[in-house]
Amino acid sequence: MTVRMTSARKAILEELESSKAHLTINQIHERLSGRLPSLNVSTVYRSLDFLSQNGLISISDMGVGTPVYEIMKEETHHHLVCSSCKQVIELENDLVAPFFEQIEKEKKTKVITNHLVVFGICLECKEY
Incomplete structure (x- = not known):
C-alpha cells in the first residue's frame, strides 16, 4: 500500500522527527504555522490520525491532559x-x-x- 504524503503530513513527520520531545496537536500546529501559514488545526488532527493509522507515528497519554505524538520507533x-x-x-x-x-x-x-x-x-x- 502506498501512503499519500501531503505537504501537511510530510511537515508533521519532519517536525516529529526533529523534536526531542513528545508533541501535542497544538504544539505541532504552532511549530508549523510559520512554514505552512494556511495549515489549520483540523488538518493537523486529520493528518495525525492518518499517520497513526498507517503506523508512522504513535499516540500516547502522558497525563498532560491531551494526547502526545512521536515518530514510531522500531525498538519498543x-x-x-x-x-x-x-x-x-x-x-x-x-x-x-x-x-x-x-x-x-x-x-x-x-x-x-x-x-x-x-x-x-x-x-x-x-x-x-
Missing part, C-alpha cells in the same frame, strides 16, 4: 512521567520486558501492548 520503549513537572523519561524495553514476562507467566496471557507509561516523581521534584 516505554515512558516514566513525572506527575509533578510532567517531564517524560524514556525507559528502554530491556528494563520493562521482565515485567511483561512475569505477567504472562503468572496470568497465563500474552501481553500485546507496545507502550507502557509509568507515573512517578522525578529526582528534581522529589527533592522539593
